[in-house]
Amino acid sequence: MPFNLLLFPLVGGYFFLIFCNKTRYYHQRIDQQRLLFNSVLVGIISLTASYFLLQIMDSLFTGFVSNFKKLFPLKIEYLEVAVFSFLLSVFVTVIVNLFTNKTKALSKSIDKIGNDLEKIIKKGFTEAELISLTLKSGKAYVGIPLAIPEPSKSSTYISIVPFFSGYRNNEKELIFTTEYLSVHEKMDNRDKYFSLIIATSEIVTVNLFDLGIYQKFQ
Numbered sequence: 001m002p003f004n005l006l007l008f009p010l011v012g013g014y015f016f017l018i019f020c021n022k023t024r025y026y027h028q029r030i031d032q033q034r035l036l037f038n039s040v041l042v043g044i045i046s047l048t049a050s051y052f053l054l055q056i057m058d059s060l061f062t063g064f065v066s067n068f069k070k071l072f073p074l075k076i077e078y079l080e081v082a083v084f085s086f087l088l089s090v091f092v093t094v095i096v097n098l099f100t101n102k103t104k105a106l107s108k109s110i111d112k113i114g115n116d117l118e119k120i121i122k123k124g125f126t127e128a129e130l131i132s133l134t135l136k137s138g139k140a141y142v143g144i145p146l147a148i149p150e151p152s153k154s155s156t157y158i159s160i161v162p163f164f165s166g167y168r169n170n171e172k173e174l175i176f177t178t179e180y181l182s183v184h185e186k187m188d189n190r191d192k193y194f195s196l197i198i199a200t201s202e203i204v205t206v207n208l209f210d211l212g213i214y215q216k217f218q
Contacts, residue, residue, distance in 0.1 A: 008082035012089030013042030020093045021100040025109035050085035106148050120206055121145045132209040135202045141165045142209050146195050159197045
């Protein structure tokens with residue numbers, strides 16, 4: 001097979017790793033060399049599978065490969081195998097995504113490669129637990145995450161449904177000045193809750209929050 005034809009399975013492998021919900025979140029964070037290596041591995045698998053699938057299709061439907069070759073103006077040996085490997089990667093990606101729960105896949109990825117901030121936010125979202133955020137300004141918020149942040153190379157913002165807000169005094173004690181529960185009670189569902197978007201670069205501390213324990217300390 002001509003070397004330049006290997007570009008098709010390589011691009012197909014990259015497409016699968018970046019767009020398949022089962023692999024995309026992990027490969028958004030790894031270094032480029034590892035991503036390239038994994039793309040090559042997936043490309044080799046798709047190329048091998050394509051060769052045998054074409055043979056099977058040709059045995060089941062006489063002339064299948066010949067008719068497939070006619071789609072290409074260039075007469076290059078194994079061109080149909082290389083192109084079919086790319087199409088196979090795209091097809092498999094679409095099928096896997098149809099049967100993959102995106103939230104569960106994202107949750108598993110964070111368990112595997114997420115940082116402490118992402119893991120706490122994931123726990124707050126999946127288990128509907130309160131988290132406490134303290135910002136550089138001294139402002140503090142307590143609420144439930146509205147979404148799980150994708151573990152990309154840099155998760156720059158998070159969104160929460162605030163229950164309380166306040167500040168940290170000089171003794172680092174959490175003092176509440178505003179409550180949002182009465183506002184949320186007027187909303188029909190979680191999607192319509194008043195939400196707050198916070199830049200992760202402004203967060204100093206984050207932790208799970210237990211209102212009962214907080215009230216005991218007060």
